[in-house]
Amino acid sequence: MIERFDSVRQGYALEADAVVVGSGAAGAVAAANLAEAGLRTVVVEAGPPVDPSDMSRDGPRFMARYYWEGGLRMLTGSAPIPTMQGRCLGGSTVVNSAIMLPLPRWVREEWAAEEGLPWLLEPALDRAFERVFARCKVAPTPMTVMGRRNELALEALAAAGIPAGPLPRAVEGCEGAADCITGCAGGRKQSVDRSYLPHALRDGARVMTCSEVDGILTEGARATGVTGWVVDPVTRERTARFSVRAPKVILAAGVMASPVLLLRSGIRGGGRVGATLYAHIGAGAMGVMEEVVDPWIGATQGVGAISAEIRGMKYESLWAATNLIAARWGALGARFYDQLQDLRHATVVVVVYRGAVHGRVRARRNGLPAMKLTIPQSEIDTTMRGLRPAVEGLLAVGARYVTTSIHGLPKTIRSPAEVDALVSGRVRARDIPMTANHVFGSCRMSADPRRGPVDPEGRVRGVDGLWVVDTSVFPSGSAVNPQATCMAVSDLLTRRIGGLTT
Amino acid sequence: MGDGFWMRRATDAIAAAAEALFPPNDRGAPDWLSADMVRRTRRWLSELPPESRRLVTLLFVATELAAPLLMPALGRFSRTSPRRRLRAMQRWCDSRFAPLRFFGTALESTMKMMYLSHPDSMRxxxxxxxxxxxxxxxxxEVRPDALSARTPAGSP
Known part of the structure; x- marks a missing residue:
């Protein structure tokens, strides 16, 4: 049963065998597995459910309601970088592009060797990916819903010598509405509120929405449940306390919230909780073509490629709500009106890069996270090196001009000769309009207690009955979109917790 | 949302920035008044979580009250001419001093985001x-056949 605000506003006190904090990619998988294992399972989710009738193409208003911090959450450090996470039933899977790629073999080998995690190389993880892909109906994006924008991205990457193809996504019967970021009102995206939570509910799980956990209950060195506030999804007012007592506490609240919750509960993991943070960085290029593209139709992110030249770099096509993607577009004043007419001709290619960045997460007094990320200059240079072929490719397939919105570079690039500015070495992190939605590693999993607060089984060291199963446990960046890996890791760990076969 | 001192100053800045950024025109684009910028921006502010609401309100209040510090010779933002306001915002967005540039681009993107969320702007x-x-x-506008009517590249 999914409990909405009206039924929880007075608060509640529940007992269960397992409580899962968070209903996103990791939490929904955990809930389905634990319920399947016969455990009385309660899921607590800070945000509300998002019904199709709640979804809106008004990007700012949708984000205000269903993203953490209204979509204005920032990483600080080398530059202020927006980082967006869904705050709703289903978490970020409701508001992302549903790209599902398996963890590259080289990353598995790296993590296994560096952190002493041999299970990353075992067939059980492959089976976990297979289960996740099957339940989420993962399939390559059909060419019929690409639209001209994705086709041009494909052609541009091919012209740059980067063989791209349709991206595999958790979508069934895509209508090409390009609304992924503001919710798939047609219900085609297989976000976990559609793909996993129904299984958990069928097996008896209870899902408590609008319930923001602020503490882990402990007795001695044992976790015994969680407590927090019921929060009105509209006014954001706290209405009552709640608690869920359970001998198994599974944290799946995400890279920001999981460490904050541990820290606020006095669980510091020897100083390692929140002491690490990783992210994919990137940059984008918008090509303005001669032909009409109408970028607002077609799969949000239909095509992509893994770079053969730069390890850990990936190319993707992109669109979002027009009112979000064009927020930094064009000039100021009356000239903006003319430039808006160019949007009909636009196509976007972005690079996403697993650079050697590092950071940390701390808990602010108001319970929100403070995240700092340091990006070495060498990684910015590499990002620019990766962006170059994307720009060249767009010019090669007929772009009248390309914009990168990078401060200090020409506003428009109109010829291959002008592309050199990208790799001049003068671009700094603070010059790039960057978004970092792939974040990892704030509760790193490691066999070495000095390197991570979470052991290879997902257990928080020093506290019995407490696990972390979200992307917080990743030893570093996944080099590909992290949702599939997040779900597979959660699947494997929670099947072990529940005693299911792996 | 109440209209205390700070909110009145924020509203002054919203109106002043919108007037400068989205002036009346003969191109058929909605201007700041027809795009209902002030009311919609305030409604969005009221829907933000409290911490984010405070942050964005601070951005607008700083625009209104700290403009003379951010650009010498500029008076209170809303009391100067639209042309000077536009020039100030342009300078902030292009500044080599990163914090000032972030301030300017935050203002720019907030206003453009709100402008493009009006049905007339989308049209x-x-x-x-x-x-x-x-x-x-x-x-x-909805065109259900827009994708199916076209032949995808690479199709036979």
Missing amino acids: YVGVYKTTAHPDDPLQV
Whole structure:
């Protein structure tokens, strides 16, 4: 049963065998597995459910309601970088592009060797990916819903010598509405509120929405449940306390919230909780073509490629709500009106890069996270090196001009000769309009207690009955979109917790 | 949302920035008044979580009251001419001093985001969709056959 605000506003006190904090990619998988294992399972989710009738193409208003911090959450450090996470039933899977790629073999080998995690190389993880892909109906994006924008991205990457193809996504019967970021009102995206939570509910799980956990209950060195506030999804007012007592506490609240919750509960993991943070960085290029593209139709992110030249770099096509993607577009004043007419001709290619960045997460007094990320200059240079072929490719397939919105570079690039500015070495992190939605590693999993607060089984060291199963446990960046890996890791760990076969 | 001192100053800045950024024109684009910028921006502010609401309100209040510090010779933001306001915002966005640039681009993107969330702006840009959103307050044109009517590249 999914409990909405009206039924929880007075608060509640529940007992269960397992409580899962968070209903996103990791939490929904955990809930389905634990319920399947016969455990009385309660899921607590800070945000509300998002019904199709709640979804809106008004990007700012949708984000205000269903993203953490209204979509204005920032990483600080080398530059202020927006980082967006869904705050709703289903978490970020409701508001992302549903790209599902398996963890590259080289990353598995790296993590296994560096952190002493041999299970990353075992067939059980492959089976976990297979289960996740099957339940989420993962399939390559059909060419019929690409639209001209994705086709041009494909052609541009091919012209740059980067063989791209349709991206595999958790979508069934895509209508090409390009609304992924503001919710798939047609219900085609297989976000976990559609793909996993129904299984958990069928097996008896209870899902408590609008319930923001602020503490882990402990007795001695044992976790015994969680407590927090019921929060009105509209006014954001706290209405009552709640608690869920359970001998198994599974944290799946995400890279920001999981460490904050541990820290606020006095669980510091020897100083390692929140002491690490990783992210994919990137940059984008918008090509303005001669032909009409109408970028607002077609799969949000239909095509992509893994770079053969730069390890850990990936190319993707992109669109979002027009009112979000064009927020930094064009000039100021009356000239903006003319430039808006160019949007009909636009196509976007972005690079996403697993650079050697590092950071940390701390808990602010108001319970929100403070995240700092340091990006070495060498990684910015590499990002620019990766962006170059994307720009060249767009010019090669007929772009009248390309914009990168990078401060200090020409506003428009109109010829291959002008592309050199990208790799001049003068671009700094603070010059790039960057978004970092792939974040990892704030509760790193490691066999070495000095390197991570979470052991290879997902257990928080020093506290019995407490696990972390979200992307917080990743030893570093996944080099590909992290949702599939997040779900597979959660699947494997929670099947072990529940005693299911792996 | 109450209209205390700070909110009145924020509202002054919203109106002043919108007037400068989205002036009346003969191109068919909605201007700041027809795009209902002040009311919609305030409504969005009221829907933000409290911490984010404070942050964005601070951005507008700083625009209004700290403008003379951010650009010497500029008076209170809303009391100067639209032309000077536009020039100030342009300078902030292009500044080599990163914090000032972040301030300027935050203001720019907030205002453009709100402008482009009006149905008339979407219509001016030419946005349409393949699927209907009957319950969405932001209605855009729907062309259900827009994708199926075209032959994808690479198809036989």
